[in-house]
Amino acid sequence: MLNIRDLEQRWLRYKIKSYIPHFIIFISIIVISTLTLTFFDFDKKEFRELPKKINKTVTETQRDKEIALSTPKIVPVKKPVEVKKIEHNKTTIIAPKIQEKISSAIEEDDILKLTPSLNFIKSMQHSTLPYYKEEPIVKTKSTPAIVEKVQELELVKKIQKKTITEKEIKRINIRRKDASNDIRDIIRRFKKNNNPALSLFLAKKYYELEEYHQAYNYALITNQIDRDIDASWIIFAKSLVKLKKKDMAIKTLNQYLKSSHSSSAKILLDEIISGKFK
């Protein structure tokens, strides 16, 4: 006689056991599919955000281009103007005046001090260097004449814009894109610690990228932080030469050599004078 009750219990245990692998497989499938769906959803989000990113990059590139264009050609100013206060209603370019002031300041004081273009700094604050809030060291006095000069320079800028061909702009943009990430990273770091080594690196990098205005500007910033960095003077002078301001470069180097015995500055000065370095 069979013990049916016991047999049924054994059968029940067997059925439960036999369903365990199916249950595990079912749970595994659910987990895997959930993970897969989550992953694809994430991918879709990324894909949706891609056009935004592209737009952002394009905007940044355009802004960079504008910055490049907004950097003025050095126009000699006949009247020496003392700038005390600068008003910014528009993107204004007063680099020439400041440079003028630099040279006059160099002449006036024994201590060499390079001062950056405030306009340029401001434009950077709006674009790639929003962090740079440090006021320029230049001692300024408010003057109404500045408005006139700004307008004059704006005209020059417009003319310059027209003269730059599309081909040139494209070429510059492509190069900027390649290094833009690195540069942005360095700028970020520089913003944090204000390390002159980083600003000097940026100056050098911009110089390599043939963005001489930027190189000039970062050389100035470096010089403000630490006047004794030889390389900042070199890059500054080189950038000036590239910006067709050979005389200014020579003048700056001469002034620098008065207080320094930098052999590289001497060599550069000789090369600029002899026309080897163009």
Next chain:
Amino acid sequence: MSSSIYIDSKNVFLDTVNSKDYVQLDRVSTIYQALKDSIKKPLKMILLYGKPGTGKSMFLSKLYNDLSASQEVHLYKTPILDESEFYKTLAQDIFSTKYGGELNFTQFMKIVNNSNIGSIPVVLLDEAQLYSDNLMEKIRLLSDTRTVKFVVTLHKTEEEDLIAKEHFQTRIWESIELKNASPVELKIYIQKKLMKANCFDSANMFTNKSVNKIFKLTNGNYRDTNKLLYTLFDIYCVYDENRQLSSIGTINIPNKFIEMSAIHTGLINA
């Protein structure tokens, strides 16, 4: 269905070797006919081999029943392991010579050579893998005299294959392998078996689905199938006694019952 039907059905699957219970299946019938034809040939030995439960003993039993009417056949279902006893049994059964004391192979061969029997007797030895190598060698020598034909059955294992190689390789005329049933054959086997016992209702309960389930568990092995179905109908009997069958139904065999039978018979390790 009354409980007596389940009892009858259960008894159909009692694991006994009875030639009357032999179920004719196409493939098996072909093999059986081939074996019968082989016996008519001037052969020395026939080897019948296969895994346990494939129907070798039943085959031999059926052969004995069929041949015994027309010729001298001797069936030894259990092996006679003692050598002297084996010779004495053969001497008595085949040559009608009673021998009181120990009978060795030389003495037995004298009896064989002095015998004057008309037809060659057939000796059917079941479970031949249990015979010693020494005795198997004597059986081989005996078969070489062509005075006795041997049909031996072996379990097919590696060891038995070795025996087959050593003792029978050059002497066997016919070598027949019995295999497990296919699902179709299994269904025919089950239904024929039940119908032979007039259990038609029980036979109709075996659908393809339930037979396939049984096949999965038994792999078509006749002995395992018999054991499983015996337990299955035993379960039916118990449920019937407890009046629990109405909730289960009697049209199909539930998988639960088949699995319970398999658990009970050890085919499922639960």
